[in-house]
Amino acid sequence: MILLVGATGFLGPVVLKKLIKNNYKVRCLVRADSDRSKLKEAAGDFQSQLTFAAGDLTGNDSMDPALKDVSQAVYMIDLEHTGPVKNFLDAARKAGLKRVVFISSTTVLVPLKSKVKDKKLSSEKLIEKTALDWTILRPTMIFGSGDDENFSKMLRFIKKRGFFITFGRGNNLIQPVYIEDVALAVSGVLENKKTFKKIYNIAGKTPLKYNQMLALIQKKLKRSFKVIRLPLGPSRSIISIYCRLTADPALVPEQIDRMGIDKAYSYQDAKHDFGFSPISFEEGMDRLIKDLKA
Numbered sequence: 001m002i003l004l005v006g007a008t009g010f011l012g013p014v015v016l017k018k019l020i021k022n023n024y025k026v027r028c029l030v031r032a033d034s035d036r037s038k039l040k041e042a043a044g045d046f047q048s049q050l051t052f053a054a055g056d057l058t059g060n061d062s063m064d065p066a067l068k069d070v071s072q073a074v075y076m077i078d079l080e081h082t083g084p085v086k087n088f089l090d091a092a093r094k095a096g097l098k099r100v101v102f103i104s105s106t107t108v109l110v111p112l113k114s115k116v117k118d119k120k121l122s123s124e125k126l127i128e129k130t131a132l133d134w135t136i137l138r139p140t141m142i143f144g145s146g147d148d149e150n151f152s153k154m155l156r157f158i159k160k161r162g163f164f165i166t167f168g169r170g171n172n173l174i175q176p177v178y179i180e181d182v183a184l185a186v187s188g189v190l191e192n193k194k195t196f197k198k199i200y201n202i203a204g205k206t207p208l209k210y211n212q213m214l215a216l217i218q219k220k221l222k223r224s225f226k227v228i229r230l231p232l233g234p235s236r237s238i239i240s241i242y243c244r245l246t247a248d249p250a251l252v253p254e255q256i257d258r259m260g261i262d263k264a265y266s267y268q269d270a271k272h273d274f275g276f277s278p279i280s281f282e283e284g285m286d287r288l289i290k291d292l293k294a
């Protein structure tokens with residue numbers, strides 16, 4: 001039995017689908033008010049392979065029922081939340097669980113100071129110190145299902161408004177990874193002892209400039225849209241003020257800082273150890289646009 005932790009989010013249903021296809025029995029840890037519908041939908045005709053265990057890793061909930069008879073787990077709660085990581089590691093140790101795949105992020109490699117990065121790194125350090133057979137996967141920006149917060153949102157915005165706002169000149173490199181390639185990476189490492197106690201970058205096939213990405217989207221959508229470019233420095237100052245005045249800001253200064261930075265990462269180790277071979281951004285975009293149309 002595999003336990004999925006943080007499965008009700010964006011990545012979870014795609015990982016679940018992949019594992020069920022590979023004949024695993026999967027239990028998902030869900031909070032009382034989590035929406036389970038996408039997981040049930042992902043399991044399709046194989047509902048008998050899917051079960052749920054209620055529990056919240058931020059509280060004092062016992063993880064015993066969730067971890068009973070579990071031989072492997074995939075942990076997908078954002079590592080920014082160090083509390084749930086500590087609670088999970090503790091529960092895993094008590095239950096005698098050995099094998100866990102953790103999903104981190106290439107955010108930890110961005111050469112900028114950030115609290116989020118520090119928290120994720122400190123979670124990774126906690127994991128590395130355990131006696132678990134851990135593997136940490138660090139995906140870049142994930143895209144490719146109708147409800148992702150990245151490109152689907154962007155495509156819908158462009159379609160509705162006919163323009164797009166961006167920060168900086170757009171010459172920085174990005175390397176988004178298609179969601180099914182992340183799920184393939186999870187299933188590729190799960191039983192592979194070569195990957196125990198190792199960290200892997202999980203990125204798209206090749207890096208591309210932000211501007212190339214915009215041009216490709218224009219081509220794929222078969223419509224031109226206006227790109228409004230705002231300068232990085234002044235935009236950062238305005239957004240800092242906006243953040244001070246807003247309780248739940250839609251944009252934070254760190255996001256503007258990241259726009260000026262190359263985010264291209266080698267996945268050679270993943271290719272070598274478990275044959276990771278991701279699709280290109282163009283192919284992923286074709287699939288995403290097809291899904292959105294459907």
Ligand SMILES: NC(=O)c1ccc[n+]([C@@H]2O[C@H](COP(=O)([O-])OP(=O)(O)OC[C@H]3O[C@@H](n4cnc5c(N)ncnc54)[C@H](OP(=O)(O)O)[C@@H]3O)[C@@H](O)[C@H]2O)c1
Pocket residue numbers: 005006007008009010011012029030031033034035055056057058059075076077078079084103104105106138139140141142143150
């Ligand atoms: N999305 C990306 O582009 C991207 C890129 C790189 C790395 N990653 C990493 O990939 C992983 C999955 O990302 P995602 O986008 O799928 O995340 P997400 O959509 O934000 O989902 C997070 C999941 O964590 C669960 N969760 C949060 N706190 C919990 C708690 N205390 N107890 C139990 N469950 C809890 C949520 O459950 P509820 O439904 O109950 O809220 C949800 O299932 C994360 O580690 C993320 O950092 C994501």
